[in-house]
Amino acid sequence: MLVHLKTLGCRLNEAELETWAQAFQSAGHQITQEVDSAHLVVINSCAVTQDAARKSRQLIRRVHRDNPRAKLVVSGCYATLNPTEAAELMGVDLVVANQDKQQLVATALTELNMDSMPAMSTEPGAVALFSRGRQRAFIKVQDGCRYRCTFCIVTIARGEERSRPVQEIIAEINVLHAQGIQEVVLTGVHLGGYGDDVASNLADLISSVLDNTAIPRLRLGSLEPWELSPTFFELFKNPRLMPHLHLPLQSGSDSVLRRMARRCKTEEFTAIVTKLRQQLPNINITTDIIVGFPGETEQEWQDSYDFIKQTGFGQLHIFSYSKREGTKAAELPDQVPETIKKQRSQQLHQLANTLKQTFFEQQLGQEVAVLWEGSTNAETEQPALLFGYTPNYLRVASDTKTQTAISNQITSVRIVAATDSYLMTG
Numbered sequence: 001m002l003v004h005l006k007t008l009g010c011r012l013n014e015a016e017l018e019t020w021a022q023a024f025q026s027a028g029h030q031i032t033q034e035v036d037s038a039h040l041v042v043i044n045s046c047a048v049t050q051d052a053a054r055k056s057r058q059l060i061r062r063v064h065r066d067n068p069r070a071k072l073v074v075s076g077c078y079a080t081l082n083p084t085e086a087a088e089l090m091g092v093d094l095v096v097a098n099q100d101k102q103q104l105v106a107t108a109l110t111e112l113n114m115d116s117m118p119a120m121s122t123e124p125g126a127v128a129l130f131s132r133g134r135q136r137a138f139i140k141v142q143d144g145c146r147y148r149c150t151f152c153i154v155t156i157a158r159g160e161e162r163s164r165p166v167q168e169i170i171a172e173i174n175v176l177h178a179q180g181i182q183e184v185v186l187t188g189v190h191l192g193g194y195g196d197d198v199a200s201n202l203a204d205l206i207s208s209v210l211d212n213t214a215i216p217r218l219r220l221g222s223l224e225p226w227e228l229s230p231t232f233f234e235l236f237k238n239p240r241l242m243p244h245l246h247l248p249l250q251s252g253s254d255s256v257l258r259r260m261a262r263r264c265k266t267e268e269f270t271a272i273v274t275k276l277r278q279q280l281p282n283i284n285i286t287t288d289i290i291v292g293f294p295g296e297t298e299q300e301w302q303d304s305y306d307f308i309k310q311t312g313f314g315q316l317h318i319f320s321y322s323k324r325e326g327t328k329a330a331e332l333p334d335q336v337p338e339t340i341k342k343q344r345s346q347q348l349h350q351l352a353n354t355l356k357q358t359f360f361e362q363q364l365g366q367e368v369a370v371l372w373e374g375s376t377n378a379e380t381e382q383p384a385l386l387f388g389y390t391p392n393y394l395r396v397a398s399d400t401k402t403q404t405a406i407s408n409q410i411t412s413v414r415i416v417a418a419t420d421s422y423l424m425t426g
Helices: 011-026 050-066 077-081 083-088 098-111 154-158 166-178 202-212 230-237 254-260 266-279 298-311 338-363
Strands: 002-007 040-045 071-076 136-143 183-188 217-220 244-246 284-291 315-320 367-376 385-389 395-398 410-418 423-425
Touching: 002 011, 011 040, 011 098, 011 136, 011 183, 040 050, 040 077, 040 098, 050 071, 050 077, 071 077, 071 098, 077 083, 077 098, 077 154, 136 166, 166 183, 166 202, 183 202, 202 217, 202 230, 217 244, 230 266, 254 298, 266 284, 266 298, 284 298, 284 338, 298 338, 315 338, 338 410, 367 395, 395 410
Parallel strands: 002 040, 040 071, 136 183, 183 217, 244 284, 284 315, 395 423
Antiparallel strands: 367 385, 367 410, 385 395, 410 423
16 A cells, blocks of 8 residues: 655654654555555644644645545644544545544554555565655654643643653664664654653753664754753763754743743843853754734834844744634734734844854854755756755755765765855865
8 A cells, every 4th residue: 555644834743754654664555755646645734823724724635636536644733623624624534633643553554444464565664764855854752741832722732741761762763773864853842841751851861862872963853942951951062962952932022921921031041042152152043933922012022123133043933923712822912913913024034034144154164064965956957956954954055976975974064155045065
């Protein structure tokens, strides 16, 4: 049987797709990139905003339209929050809630009568990642979140916190490394809370991974800034832990942060960033910002803008606030008009570009190790560029003529120029 996997949303959704891919293969089925040829399609949906929920519905309809013969399974946050609506969409054969995701493959094969073993079984996980063009893998280490930020629906959809055993995570990484994966990213809804339910913590997990695997590169997904322990900072002495952290700020105004129920004031955030940069001068700190949160005054917006500029992030992920039913923020007064959200968003995007270019310029002349991933223009008459990523997660391009030889390899290069979207090697 041919299985096609699709996802919307976060890296955790990506990690779950990787797990399902290997489970389908261990059951003797094949992963295909072509939706048209699939016998079964699994969609991992998103509902972080109303727009994400709308896109999830559109994707479900489009998949059924493109391949009406395929069985269609829908999971993820949209399906969990709106199970009846999802089940009634044209073509949907099975809805699997987030709390049942670990059994998704077995449930799909059994309930859809697709559990017969094909004539030839593939080695579990042998091509799950590379068939989808990956050199890095996302490893789901925990699910759920104890916090209730007033804008977030995902913590409601994902439920209580659940951590995977350390040895299980290490075993998965070792299998992936043996398959040729060079880099893994530890992900979770509340990554910093890893281990509270299994007598461990994130710092111990990272140490165990570094000690018990030979994976060349280890990255971390999004981390709440208030959960970085003193021992966490020491972990970066190991060069295999990549110097890039995504620390969601959400707003640079303390009064807005209080309405969001965030647990890190701007002064505390500054102290964290300062400590990280003192220890790792070239660390890339990226963040999330919500523009137009309910009640955001002009002064609060200006305070936020000034703080973001002063902090100097390597990249901003900018979201205009979207009212999400079921969250406390949806009930707050003084919802910001769309026109003001758009204006502030445009202003912040301009700042983001400036900050990114400033960080790019700081890389010029440096010699860095790049994990090469893929090329562009490979099928045109124009020379192809090979792209990869530095340890601090900056995109790098090279016009090397030996692309095949170094694809999925880590090589040392010198940064000589910067474009609007990537760095160039010499």
